[in-house]
Ligand SMILES: Nc1ncnc2c1ncn2[C@@H]1O[C@H](COP(=O)(O)OP(=O)(O)O)[C@@H](O)[C@H]1O
């Protein structure tokens with residue numbers, strides 16, 4: 001019993017580490033999960049190109065999805081194999097963990113021959129992320145953007161969707177070579193910027209996403225000690241620019257020509273850039 005699914009990565013509008021409200025947008029770079037289910041005792045995970053990386057998240061996603069949706073298979077399925085392939089690096093602030101969890105839950109459902117409700121499937125992946133400790137708030141903001149596409153604004157304390165809007169933007173992403181695991185982020189420092197995060201949440205709920213992003217970027221570069229230089233290179237010509245998640249990537253949105261010029265500046269530094277777009281379609285089964 002095999003299944004395959006894809007889920008997009010995402011960029012940040014509001015980091016939820018300050019007050020548990022977050023906002024994110026899906027981008028056109030994706031993670032694929034391939035799941036094979038059988039009657040074996042255990043679930044084995046593999047991450048393409050990252051043999052040392054922790055596979056607990058995707059293994060727990062398969063396990064929870066079998067528990068939740070496996071009724072019809074009458075004990076024929078107890079274990080299996082899951083493999084992810086990703087266009088974005090892990091722990092770079094581009095929500096690879098949310099994309100991997102969504103793709104894995106949907107691929108498991110496909111293997112079981114079940115069509116899951118997208119938000120239910122998304123909350124299952126968030127539960128797995130909490131259980132294996134790869135998240136601070138559960139990151140329902142990132143997970144819902146990846147599952148539904150477009151922009152989402154959420155309350156991660158209740159895994160509640162506050163807004164979801166399809167947007168068509170050009171997007172520039174820069175990922176430096178370093179990695180920053182969300183679970184290691186300085187949460188106490190992020191909580192200090194919660195009055196600013198409240199303003200960002202209001203801007204996001206009014207649909208003023210670009211301004212929200214830029215305010216978020218300055219606040220969280222300060223809280224997490226990332227440079228504001230890449231933001232100042234982008235402003236004032238872009239619509240919005242921010243540190244994405246807990247870093248180290250930055251994302252900018254705006255006119256494609258402006259982003260192409262900005263890419264030349266960001267490319268002077270080490271790392272990788274992508275000139276891409278938002279995704280209005282979220283995760284999907286093949
Ligand atoms: N493509 C992937 N496949 C499987 N697990 C992944 C993948 N990407 C991330 N993860 C899991 O999520 C953890 C990193 O999560 P996090 O620090 O939130 O990074 P990100 O910003 O990329 O989501 C990894 O240690 C790994 O357990």
Ligand SMILES: O=C(O)C1=C[C@@H](OP(=O)(O)O)[C@@H](O)[C@H](O)C1
Pocket residue numbers: 012014015016017022023092093094095134135136137138139141142181182183244245246247
């Ligand atoms: O673990 C978490 O609760 C979160 C991690 C951050 O994202 P990254 O995983 O991209 O760093 C942040 O943007 C998000 O709002 C909440």
